[in-house]
Amino acid sequence: MLTRSGHAIKDKEFLNGMKEIDVARKVLENKFAELEDKSAILRAPELRALFDGIREIDPEKRSEYGKLVNELKLELQEWIDSSIAADEPVLPLDITAPWDVNTSPNNRPQLLSSALGSIHPLTTEMNLICDIYQRMGFSVEESREIDDDYHMFESLNFPEDHPARDDYDTFMTDEGLVAPAHTSTMQNRVLQKHKANLEVGEPIAVVIPDRVFRNEDLDATHEHTFYQIEGVYIAKNVTVGNLIATLSAFMNEYFGQELKTKLQPFYFPFTEPSFEFAIERPDVLKKDDSEEQKWLELLGCGMIHPNVLRMAGIDPEIYTGFAWGNGIERMVMMKNHIEDIRHFESANLKFLRQFK
Numbered sequence: 139m140l141t142r143s144g145h146a147i148k149d150k151e152f153l154n155g156m157k158e159i160d161v162a163r164k165v166l167e168n169k170f171a172e173l174e175d176k177s178a179i180l181r182a183p184e185l186r187a188l189f190d191g192i193r194e195i196d197p198e199k200r201s202e203y204g205k206l207v208n209e210l211k212l213e214l215q216e217w218i219d220s221s222i223a224a225d226e227p228v229l230p231l232d233i234t235a236p237w238d239v240n241t242s243p244n245n246r247p248q249l250l251s252s253a254l255g256s257i258h259p260l261t262t263e264m265n266l267i268c269d270i271y272q273r274m275g276f277s278v279e280e281s282r283e284i285d286d287d288y289h290m291f292e293s294l295n296f297p298e299d300h301p302a303r304d305d306y307d308t309f310m311t312d313e314g315l316v317a318p319a320h321t322s323t324m325q326n327r328v329l330q331k332h333k334a335n336l337e338v339g340e341p342i343a344v345v346i347p348d349r350v351f352r353n354e355d356l357d358a359t360h361e362h363t364f365y366q367i368e369g370v371y372i373a374k375n376v377t378v379g380n381l382i383a384t385l386s387a388f389m390n391e392y393f394g395q396e397l398k399t400k401l402q403p404f405y406f407p408f409t410e411p412s413f414e415f416a417i418e419r420p421d422v423l424k425k426d427d428s429e430e431q432k433w434l435e436l437l438g439c440g441m442i443h444p445n446v447l448r449m450a451g452i453d454p455e456i457y458t459g460f461a462w463g464n465g466i467e468r469m470v471m472m473k474n475h476i477e478d479i480r481h482f483e484s485a486n487l488k489f490l491r492q493f494k
């Protein structure tokens with residue numbers, strides 16, 4: 139009978155339920171201290187019993203009670219998270235291994251709760267960089283991790299057997315596919331995709347961030363896998379002045395300071411003329427006033443070669459444009475005083491936690 143007194147009985151169930159949660163918490167605490175595999179606490183029968191008990195509670199109080207049980211479960215998850223000591227080594231996953239190698243009982247990597255994770259410093263930085271370019275009117279398109287000789291070289295005006303191909307220590311498969319050694323591998327595709335813009339008086343303005351791969355000897359400043367961001371801008375009457383203004387605007391925003399820039403002649407097959415773009419070293423990175431400390435060479439750039447435009451079906455007599463390619467790790471390393479590039483891919487939690 140659902141009389142007032144009936145409610146009183148149900149309330150009693152609720153109060154009893156609360157008491158049960160408290161009792162269960164104590165039991166679970168003791169069990170937890172004994173457990174070797176701490177995550178097993180989430181499968182404890184005491185917790186299950188509390189969940190099963192939810193349906194016994196008066197409907198009016200049920201959700202309140204259910205919430206408390208759930209909170210206990212979250213508390214258990216926190217116990218598990220904090221039981222994983224910061225210094226405990228985490229076995230790396232061998233991503234090339236057959237599935238059962240990583241999961242066999244005696245070689246099981248300790249999986250960390252997602253609550254312990256944080257955004258990788260390169261991702262944070264790449265998001266910031268893309269955000270600046272987007273505010274400048276560029277769209278963002280990712281590159282790819284496998285490509286062919288045509289996109290990596292030929293469409294960029296590297297004829298077959300051109301010696302400049304050797305500057306890119308490219309990984310290749312037996313079938314002749316390549317792991318792109320620069321994000322320029324996307325230029326021809328991006329140009330083809332957006333060339334209709336030009337006909338309606340709009341520019342092509344795209345930045346292309348992604349990983350690139352080179353068969354490098356590894357040391358503190360060289361990794362086989364690293365990040366670049368490529369940029370292309372094409373319209374009528376585009377000049378080197380536009381190139382300098384665009385890259386300067388980006389650098390000033392990124393380093394939060396008005397910086398002088400310097401262009402030095404260089405050679406790339408896909409730009410004519412080609413340059414190395416340097417900026418005056420930002421104050422935060424200056425150690426002394428010596429001449430070597432003065433300039434930072436940050437990227438390669440130039441006016442897109444007429445052959446590259448032609449190969450994408452764009453008439454170089456009507457349109458001109460500039461392009462650039464910028465390595466990301468070096469900028470992030472400078473900004474954060476990171477001394478070794480290998481930290482980025484090391485899965486070293488002590489390193490990564492500094493960016494949390």
Ligand code: DAH
Nearest residue numbers: 320322438439440461462463
């Ligand atoms: N792809 C070049 C490299 O990785 C960088 C680069 C230079 C990209 C000049 C460009 C460019 O788009 O115009 O060394």
